[in-house]
Amino acid sequence: MADAFTRDDAVVTGKTLAEARDELGKAEGIVVLTGAGVSAASGIPTFRDAGGLWEGEKVEDLATPGGFNRDPVRVWRWYQSRRNAIRECQPHDAHRAIARLTLARPDVTVVTQNVDGLHQEAIRQLAQRDSALPPVLELHGSILRDRCNLCSARDDGPSRQGANHTAHIEDRASLPRCARCGGLMRPAVVWFGETLPHEALDTAFERARQADVCIVAGTSAIVHPAASIPMATLETGGVIWEVNPSNTPLSRHAARTFRGDAGEVLSHLA
Ligand code: OAD
Numbered sequence: 001m002a003d004a005f006t007r008d009d010a011v012v013t014g015k016t017l018a019e020a021r022d023e024l025g026k027a028e029g030i031v032v033l034t035g036a037g038v039s040a041a042s043g044i045p046t047f048r049d050a051g052g053l054w055e056g057e058k059v060e061d062l063a064t065p066g067g068f069n070r071d072p073v074r075v076w077r078w079y080q081s082r083r084n085a086i087r088e089c090q091p092h093d094a095h096r097a098i099a100r101l102t103l104a105r106p107d108v109t110v111v112t113q114n115v116d117g118l119h120q121e122a123i124r125q126l127a128q129r130d131s132a133l134p135p136v137l138e139l140h141g142s143i144l145r146d147r148c149n150l151c152s153a154r155d156d157g158p159s160r161q162g163a164n165h166t167a168h169i170e171d172r173a174s175l176p177r178c179a180r181c182g183g184l185m186r187p188a189v190v191w192f193g194e195t196l197p198h199e200a201l202d203t204a205f206e207r208a209r210q211a212d213v214c215i216v217a218g219t220s221a222i223v224h225p226a227a228s229i230p231m232a233t234l235e236t237g238g239v240i241w242e243v244n245p246s247n248t249p250l251s252r253h254a255a256r257t258f259r260g261d262a263g264e265v266l267s268h269l270a
Contacts, residue, residue, distance in 0.1 A: 017268045020241070020256055024269060029211035029238075030105070031204070032098050033229055034112045034119070037218025037244060038262045042089040044116055048220050053082075063191045068149065072184055076169050079187040083143050091122035093263030094217065097270035099123040102134045109207040110136045111200075113219060113226050115143040115189050137200040139226050141189040146176060150183030196225060208232035215269075217243040217262045221250040 024030065036046035046052045061067040061074070068075045091099070099122035102108045110119055119136045127133055147154045169175060176185040190196055208214055214233035221227040230240045230250055239255035242248065243265045251257055258265040 017258075017265075020258075021269055024213060027212035028107060029207065029213075030101070030108045031208045031211045031214045031229070031233060032101070032108065032110050033204075033208075033214060033216045033219065033226065034094075034098070034110070034114060034262075035217070035219025035221075035226075036114060038094045038098075038112075039089070039114055039116055039118055040218065041092045041094065041261065041263050042116075042118060044086060044089055044118075046218075059192060063189075064193050065191055066193075068186060068191070072175055072186070073169060073172055075186075076175055079143060079189070080169060083187070086116045086143060089116065089118065091118045091125065093267050094261075095119055095122035096126065097263070097266035099126045101270045103127055106134075108134075109204070109211070110134070111204040111207075111226075111229060112136055112138060113140045113223065114138075115140055117142060117144050137204050139190070139196050139200055139204065141187075141197070143187050143189055145188035146185045147188040148178035148181060148183045149186045151178060151181040153178050153180045154188060201225060204229050205232050208238075209236045212238045213241060214238060215241045215243065215266075216248075216250055216254070217266065219244070219248070220246075221248040 036044070036052075037049075040046055040049075047054045057078075058067075061071070062078050095118045098110055098119060102110055102123060103126060112119055115138070120133070123133050123136070124130060145154060177183065178185055208229045209232045211233050214230040216230050219227070221230075227250065231253070234240055234253055240250060240253050241256040241258070242251055242254040243258045243260070243262050244251075245259055245261065
């Protein structure tokens with residue numbers, strides 16, 4: 001697959017990357033919707049590919065409020081091992097390409113289902129500053145933060161290397177507690193059955209409706225409402241481009257389909 005993207009005129013599903021790049025240059029409004037495949041090259045497993053995070057696991061045990069209430073120690077251990085692994089990971093080509101695009105153009109909106117903070121880290125590294133950076137809309141929260149399971153008070157920690165809970169979890173007594181109400185803290189991710197953050201979701205749909213192009217990269221596009229966002233672009237006269245080695249339910253709606261690695265394809269497009 002790598003060689004297919006080494007030349008500017010490389011043909012990808014009948015159209016060229018060079019053409020696509022020109023079209024992107026003329027587009028007014030671009031939404032980039034990302035999923036776990038975009039962070040795969042950083043060493044973070046996806047959910048549903050072979051060897052993915054859900055393999056051999058029950059989603060309802062690990063990623064639902066009911067699962068947490070039944071066995072918070074198990075849920076915390078699982079998220080903490082992911083959190084510790086993610087803290088060791090760095091952005092790679094796909095994050096950097098998306099960061100270049102968003103820093104170069106104010107009409108680019110990055111919307112992610114990923115909870116790893118790597119888009120923000122790539123933007124920060126490229127801009128070489130911590131403030132006044134373009135926002136990334138995190139639809140499924142962040143694994144790098146905690147929040148209270150009862151009162152929702154947040155503990156953001158100062159940074160990616162922050163002070164939120166990393167200590168070894170032995171039993172229920174070693175679980176972190178809310179400084180405000182004493183309730184159990186939990187990772188600040190969105191679980192199945194929970195509502196997505198309203199502001200991020202509303203902004204994502206609004207930008208998608210205004211966008212000429214919605215680039216959908218590295219997501220199986222089966223978890224809604226995130227997977228519905230590109231349809232808002234389509235319904236208002238824009239187009240969907242998909243970057244994914246595999247077919248998804250969105251593929252048949254895509255005007256361009258790049259069957260390749262997100263890092264490689266996006267580096268050519270941005
Ligand atoms: P999935 O694991 O469902 O899908 C990952 C997608 O990335 C697949 O379609 C792969 O083909 C594609 N992929 C793999 N490697 C790639 C690469 N190098 N370049 C481009 N694409 C690649 O992950 P998501 O779609 O992100 O939610 O999953 C959506 C949500 O389901 C997650 O946010 C999570 C999960 O359950 C919650 O936990 C609430």
